[in-house]
Amino acid sequence: MVKLNLPKHVAIIMDGNGRWAQKRGLPRIAGHKAGMNNLKSIATAASNLGIKALTVYAFSTENWKRPNNEVEFLMNLPITFFNKFMPTLMQNEVRVVITGFMEQLPPKTLAVCQKAIAQTRHNQGMILNFAFNYGAHSDIVNATKAFCQAVLDHQVDLNSLDETSFASYLQSAQLAELQNPDFLIRTSGEQRLSNFYLWELAYAEIVFANEYWPDYSEANFKRDLQKYSQRDRRYGGLDK
Ligand code: V07
Numbered sequence: 001m002v003k004l005n006l007p008k009h010v011a012i013i014m015d016g017n018g019r020w021a022q023k024r025g026l027p028r029i030a031g032h033k034a035g036m037n038n039l040k041s042i043a044t045a046a047s048n049l050g051i052k053a054l055t056v057y058a059f060s061t062e063n064w065k066r067p068n069n070e071v072e073f074l075m076n077l078p079i080t081f082f083n084k085f086m087p088t089l090m091q092n093e094v095r096v097v098i099t100g101f102m103e104q105l106p107p108k109t110l111a112v113c114q115k116a117i118a119q120t121r122h123n124q125g126m127i128l129n130f131a132f133n134y135g136a137h138s139d140i141v142n143a144t145k146a147f148c149q150a151v152l153d154h155q156v157d158l159n160s161l162d163e164t165s166f167a168s169y170l171q172s173a174q175l176a177e178l179q180n181p182d183f184l185i186r187t188s189g190e191q192r193l194s195n196f197y198l199w200e201l202a203y204a205e206i207v208f209a210n211e212y213w214p215d216y217s218e219a220n221f222k223r224d225l226q227k228y229s230q231r232d233r234r235y236g237g238l239d240k
Contacts (some may be wrong), residue, residue, distance in 0.1 A: 010053070100134035
């Protein structure tokens with residue numbers, strides 16, 4: 001087999017957990033739990049393949065509109081996730097990063113997330129970036145405000161603003177040279193961005209996989225990486 005042209009940064013919208021459960025006559029939260037276990041499998045596979053950063057869209061700023069019991073369950077998932085999987089993350093040298101409005105999280109969830117970030121801070125392997133309570137419109141508005149404030153405070157010059165400097169105000173700037181995903185996978189057949197990384201995905205290759213997230217296997221992941229590998233990225237230019 002020819003060598004895969006691997007994306008450095010893969011982003012996944014882990015969709016279809018509720019429908020996976022409903023199809024089996026289970027409560028939606030059973031789907032979220034199965035989805036969390038699947039995340040461990042796919043993150044481990046990504047790390048073993050040599051992917052540098054994996055961003056997973058876990059909870060959007062719009063998801064607070066869901067029923068209270070579901071939101072409460074979702075807010076406990078990071079706690080369960082790190083309780084179960086922190087040893088594996090450490091063994092694989094995975095560095096946890098969170099992109100999102102953390103100040104709005106319940107205190108216990110926030111504490112667990114901050115602890116995981118601190119505990120994995122010096123790990124040298126793959127970055128596992130949780131887009132957690134994230135929304136791109138808010139991120140872009142906040143970035144704009146921060147830039148304007150810096151201008152008002154005479155810290156930066158208005159004319160210094162360009163694509164590169166603007167990107168440094170987005171939350172994803174913490175990923176440094178890995179800020180922009182090369183590849184986006186959305187599971188469960190839905191074909192939308194849903195207010196995920198609108199700026200960062202400008203040149204990403206996209207695959208929509210039909211599997212519900214809890215069913216999305218390592219084999220499916222490799223199939224989709226193969227699809228990425230076969231694409232010809234031109235960034236608006238002509239043939240190389
Ligand atoms: C969530 C499991 C994966 C499928 C998508 C829906 C349910 C892991 C986390 C998580 C988030 C932050 C963090 C550590 C783990 C998570 C939510 C939902 C809200 F620092 N899975 N998972 N968070 N699901």
